[in-house]
Amino acid sequence: MDWVDWHGAYADPSSSLSRRLTAVREQIRLALDAAPPGPIPVVSMCAGDGRDLLGVLTDHPRAADVTARLVELDPTLAERAREAAAALPAKVEVVTGDAAQTDAYAGAVPARLALFCGVFGNISDADVAATVAAAPEFVAPGGVVVWTRHREEPDLVPRMLDWFAAAGFEPLFVSAQDAGFGVGAHRYAGPGHALVPGRRLFTFQR
Numbered sequence: 717m718d719w720v721d722w723h724g725a726y727a728d729p730s731s732s733l734s735r736r737l738t739a740v741r742e743q744i745r746l747a748l749d750a751a752p753p754g755p756i757p758v759v760s761m762c763a764g765d766g767r768d769l770l771g772v773l774t775d776h777p778r779a780a781d782v783t784a785r786l787v788e789l790d791p792t793l794a795e796r797a798r799e800a801a802a803a804l805p806a807k808v809e810v811v812t813g814d815a816a817q818t819d820a821y822a823g824a825v826p827a828r829l830a831l832f833c834g835v836f837g838n839i840s841d842a843d844v845a846a847t848v849a850a851a852p853e854f855v856a857p858g859g860v861v862v863w864t865r866h867r868e869e870p871d872l873v874p875r876m877l878d879w880f881a882a883a884g885f886e887p888l889f890v891s892a893q894d895a896g897f898g899v900g901a902h903r904y905a906g907p908g909h910a911l912v913p914g915r916r917l918f919t920f921q922r
Contacts, residue, residue, distance in 0.1 A: 736897035737768060740833055740862060743889055743901040744772045747829045747860040751778060758784040759824050759854060760831040761815045766797035766808075768833055773806045782806035785824035787815040818853070818915045825911050826856035835918070836865040841872060843918035848879040850917055851902075852909040861885065865898040873898050 728734060748756060756778060760769055763786035773779040784806060788794040794812040801808035813820050815835075830851065836844045844865075851861050861880075865873055877887065877900075884906025891899045 732896045735895070736864060736899055737771075739891055739895075739897070739899040740768045740831075740864065741772050743860075743862045743899065744769060744829065744831070745776060746888075747862065747901070748772065748776055748778045748782070750860075751781070751828050754781065755783055756781045756829065757824065757827040758782055758829045758831070759821055759827045760784065760786040760833070762833070762835045763788045763793075763797060763810070763815070763831070764790075764834060765793045766800060766810065769831060770797065770800045770804065770808070773804050773808075780805040782808075784808045785821065786810045787813055787820045789814055816916050816918045816920075818850070818911055818917065819913055821854065821911060822913060825854050826859065826908060827854060828856065828859050830854040830859065830861045832861055832863040834864060836863060836872070836876070838920050839918040840921060841875075844872065844876065845879050847917045848876060849883055850912070850915075851880070851883055851885065852904055852906055853911045855904045857904055857906065857908055859904050860888065860901055861904070862899070862901045865900075867893050867895070867898045873900070876900070 766786050769784060773782060786797050791812050794810050797810045811820055855861060867873060880902045884904060885902035886905050888901040888903055
């Protein structure tokens with residue numbers, strides 16, 4: 717998969733990818749709106765060029781409170797994210813590295829907001845389940861995970877909702893099955909968990 721080329725679909729505002737981006741940004745904005753006063757740590761897994769988070773930070777009133785780590789393996793996309801972040805009031809670190817490795821997030825979690833976007837549609841069901849089970853290591857109690865997953869058959873989202881519930885999360889938003897994309901947001905209602913280092917959460921299948 718040429719992920720730089722894949723991002724070209726964003727140029728069409730009517731594409732499912734562009735409409736998904738709008739829904740993701742809305743959930744990011746709501747999570748930032750609800751964050752308590754003070755610093756807002758954010759992590760983004762498989763961040764691409766960061767346009768989901770960075771697009772919100774261009775005008776969000778809490779942007780200066782955000783300290784974010786974006787992890788992206790593709791060096792071209794990572795550099796685009798760095799260039800876009802340079803003009804923002806937020807403190808944004810872009811790591812060119814493997815987002816599947818938990819060590820990539822050491823020192824940046826637990827976060828108030830974790831973005832698992834562009835991940836779950838590209839890994840096995842077992843890896844989705846393992847990543848959801850590890851999600852409490854990424855957010856502090858009360859923190860939010862925003863995720864994406866296509867709704868093609870077999871639709872995994874109903875099982876994912878069960879996995880998030882089992883991990884201690886409560887749903888805030890799940891897009892309609894017929895929306896043409898899948899976006900969800902879950903708030904963590906359980907106790908704090910330390911990040912387990914040296915672990916691989918998933919492997920991309922394409």
